[in-house]
Amino acid sequence: MSTPIVDLQGIVTRFGDLLVHDGLELKVERGDIVSLIGGSGSGKTTLLRHLIGLTAPVSGTVMMFGEPLLSGAQHEQRARRRRFGVLFQQGALFSALNVSQNIAFPLRELRVASQAEIDALVLRKLAMVELEPAHALLMPSELSGGMIKRVALARALALEPELLLLDEPTAGLDPDLSLSFVELIRSLHRRLHLTIVLVTHDIDTLMALSTKVAVLADRKIVSCAPVEETIALDHPFVSRFFKAVIDRRRIAPVAGVQD
Amino acid sequence: MSAVPSDRANHRPGIRIDPSGRGVLRLHGDWTLRLLTPQIRAIRQHLRTAPPDARWVLDEVTRLDSFGAVLLWQAWRRAWPADLSLPDDLRALFEEIAASDRQPLPQQGLRTPADHLVLLGRAALHFRDHVLDFVRLFGGIVLDFLHLLRTPQDWPLREISANVFKVGVRAMPVAALVGFLIGVALSYLSALQLRAYGADVFIVNILGLGIIRELGPVLVSVLVAGRSGSAMTAQLGVMRVTEEIDALAAMGVSRSLRLVLPKVIALSIAMPLLVLWTSAMALFGGMVSASLQLGLTYGFFIETLPGVVPLANLYIALSKGFVFGLLIALIACHFGLRVKPNTESLSANTTASVVSAITIVILVDAIFAIATRTIGVPF
Numbered sequence: 109m110s111t112p113i114v115d116l117q118g119i120v121t122r123f124g125d126l127l128v129h130d131g132l133e134l135k136v137e138r139g140d141i142v143s144l145i146g147g148s149g150s151g152k153t154t155l156l157r158h159l160i161g162l163t164a165p166v167s168g169t170v171m172m173f174g175e176p177l178l179s180g181a182q183h184e185q186r187a188r189r190r191r192f193g194v195l196f197q198q199g200a201l202f203s204a205l206n207v208s209q210n211i212a213f214p215l216r217e218l219r220v221a222s223q224a225e226i227d228a229l230v231l232r233k234l235a236m237v238e239l240e241p242a243h244a245l246l247m248p249s250e251l252s253g254g255m256i257k258r259v260a261l262a263r264a265l266a267l268e269p270e271l272l273l274l275d276e277p278t279a280g281l282d283p284d285l286s287l288s289f290v291e292l293i294r295s296l297h298r299r300l301h302l303t304i305v306l307v308t309h310d311i312d313t314l315m316a317l318s319t320k321v322a323v324l325a326d327r328k329i330v331s332c333a334p335v336e337e338t339i340a341l342d343h344p345f346v347s348r349f350f351k352a353v354i355d356r357r358r359i360a361p362v363a364g365v366q367d
Numbered sequence: 368m369s370a371v372p373s374d375r376a377n378h379r380p381g382i383r384i385d386p387s388g389r390g391v392l393r394l395h396g397d398w399t400l401r402l403l404t405p406q407i408r409a410i411r412q413h414l415r416t417a418p419p420d421a422r423w424v425l426d427e428v429t430r431l432d433s434f435g436a437v438l439l440w441q442a443w444r445r446a447w448p449a450d451l452s453l454p455d456d457l458r459a460l461f462e463e464i465a466a467s468d469r470q471p472l473p474q475q476g477l478r479t480p481a482d483h484l485v486l487l488g489r490a491a492l493h494f495r496d497h498v499l500d501f502v503r504l505f506g507g508i509v510l511d512f513l514h515l516l517r518t519p520q521d522w523p524l525r526e527i528s529a530n531v532f533k534v535g536v537r538a539m540p541v542a543a544l545v546g547f548l549i550g551v552a553l554s555y556l557s558a559l560q561l562r563a564y565g566a567d568v569f570i571v572n573i574l575g576l577g578i579i580r581e582l583g584p585v586l587v588s589v590l591v592a593g594r595s596g597s598a599m600t601a602q603l604g605v606m607r608v609t610e611e612i613d614a615l616a617a618m619g620v621s622r623s624l625r626l627v628l629p630k631v632i633a634l635s636i637a638m639p640l641l642v643l644w645t646s647a648m649a650l651f652g653g654m655v656s657a658s659l660q661l662g663l664t665y666g667f668f669i670e671t672l673p674g675v676v677p678l679a680n681l682y683i684a685l686s687k688g689f690v691f692g693l694l695i696a697l698i699a700c701h702f703g704l705r706v707k708p709n710t711e712s713l714s715a716n717t718t719a720s721v722v723s724a725i726t727i728v729i730l731v732d733a734i735f736a737i738a739t740r741t742i743g744v745p746f
């Protein structure tokens with residue numbers, strides 16, 4: 109087995125008196141799509157921020173691509189960060205830049221691609237997230253919620269990342285849009301050989317995407333397993349979370365009879 | 368893009384040129400942004416020197432991402448090379464690039480001379496917009512005020528007192544410091560000249576009139592425009608960006624009553640008081656300096672002052688303070704409400720707010736000077 113893409117070892121996080129994570133362990137293998145679930149306030153966003161390197165745990169190590177995230181010289185750390193893309197919950201698009209400038213921004217910063225190449229790449233990314241070239245000149249404030257997510261995803265993909273971190277990718281989208289966004293992520297995963305870690309509350313997103321579900325409860329990852337195994341798990345949070353699914357399965361045959 | 372190798376260190380991308388001399392380029396390794404980055408110069412150099420009729424062999428490319436594909440596509444001058452050996456799994460990516468290349472990326476248009484005329488016209492209309500908006504804002508405030516006179520229970524007293532504290536009390540230390548230092552500097556410079564003519568005692572007249580009537584109000588205005596005006600603009604601006612103002616409107620709360628009016632009233636109250644405070648500090652600084660340099664006693668300074676500066680000057684100073692405060696707050700709110708939901712607009716409007724406030728204050732100060740030229744001057 110190759111080295112895991114993400115390897116969290118003994119993570120402890122504390123905000124004042126509040127202990128959020130206590131000796132948390134998580135491994136994500138290459139090619140996995142891991143959904144992180146947990147109650148509100150259980151520390152999912154905080155964990156994602158550790159992965160991005162925005163915050164550091166009180167103790168424990170965050171290993172990314174087989175190396176500690178915050179090790180090595182400045183330029184090594186920067187190169188490591190370029191290997192993953194992040195989709196923030198609110199999109200976090202640069203409000204002063206238009207869509208194409210937003211997508212081109214990380215490429216410009218890298219100073220590797222020429223202007224013509226950047227334009228071609230922006231076109232490619234726009235097509236990847238199923239936006240029209242005509243949208244390139246819109247400002248973020250002129251976009252709908254679903255479009256913001258798409259542009260943010262295109263920007264996250266700009267540096268051809270191996271790992272994608274998504275914070276609530278489908279929150280705030282209507283079921284139809286959220287379904288097509290899930291489809292989009294799935295096809296990108298297939299074609300670009302991405303590894304994906306996502307935080308979600310949405311059970312449909314989770315069922316459709318995950319190869320594994322990591323359950324954050326009692327300040328630890330209590331289980332990291334495929335969906336079917338997770339549903340069968342005997343844990344109060346898990347049974348409450350999947351109650352809807354289990355109920356729906358029970359109702360399903362009845363609905364079939366009525367049809 | 369078949370089997371994904373776990374260790375990429377030895378997959379450096381590269382180009383081998385066939386020694387046969389027939390212009391055959393053999394590409395190998397991972398053509399990905401990450402691995403191309405360290406050697407992009409050498410790769411570009413190779414790609415540039417490729418003859419137009421070269422044979423391209425991509426069979427040994429282990430991985431290709433869209434950057435690698437775009438790099439090659441541009442090297443092929445955005446067309447399929449005549450002689451190309453390309454594995455099928457890579458072909459799809461190039462086809463996608465070729466497809467999206469057919470529509471150009473829309474660009475922001477360049478300016479033609481006619482556009483400059485349009486821009487000029489737009490600027491004029493823009494200015495008219497500002498004036499109209501400002502008048503509308505002012506009218507709204509007046510209407511709110513009348514409404515409050517009729518329904519006293521609607522007074523936003525809590526907001527007003529919070530704002531007085533923020534723009535007035537909090538500004539006192541810095542106003543005192545600036546006033547004191549200006550007083551010292553002014554007194555020092557004047558004393559040098561006056562001593563040459565033996566007119567030492569006139570330092571009280573110069574400082575008294577200059578500071579109370581002119582310098583105090585203007586100094587405080589500049590300070591307050593920079594300190595509180597910018598803060599008001601930024602606050603309203605961010606509330607716009609985060610849709611808080613829309614939320615207020617949705618709750619049926621008048622934004623001018625709840626947000627603008629308290630700021631305007633608070634600054635109109637606080638400014639005259641700040642003017643008083645700062646002028647006092649400046650006079651104190653002048654007095655200290657005069658006693659050190661010219662040997663004038665504090666007692667003499669304080670006794671002479673009311674005699675040489677008619678009381679009317681104080682009233683002029685206080686009314687200036689009131690008017691300037693009103694203007695600064697109105698201008699700050701005007702620009703704050705014009706902020707569009709992006710950071711660029713926020714910074715532009717904050718700058719515009721401070722610059723306009725200071726400019727207009729000085730303009731109005733000149734009008735004051737002309738209108739009151741016969742009042743309160745002892746000669």
Ligand SMILES: Nc1ncnc2c1ncn2[C@@H]1O[C@H](COP(=O)(O)OP(=O)(O)OP(=O)(O)O)[C@@H](O)[C@H]1O
Nearest residue numbers: 123124126128146147148149150151152153154155
């Ligand atoms: N910067 C901070 N300072 C203090 N406490 C914090 C901070 N960030 C998070 N917390 C606390 O840590 C806990 C975990 O927060 P986090 O945002 O990670 O929750 P979450 O699992 O993402 O919840 P949700 O599902 O509601 O988004 C919460 O109790 C929160 O109050």
Ligand SMILES: [Mg+2]
Nearest residue numbers: 152153154307
């Ligand atoms: Mg969260």
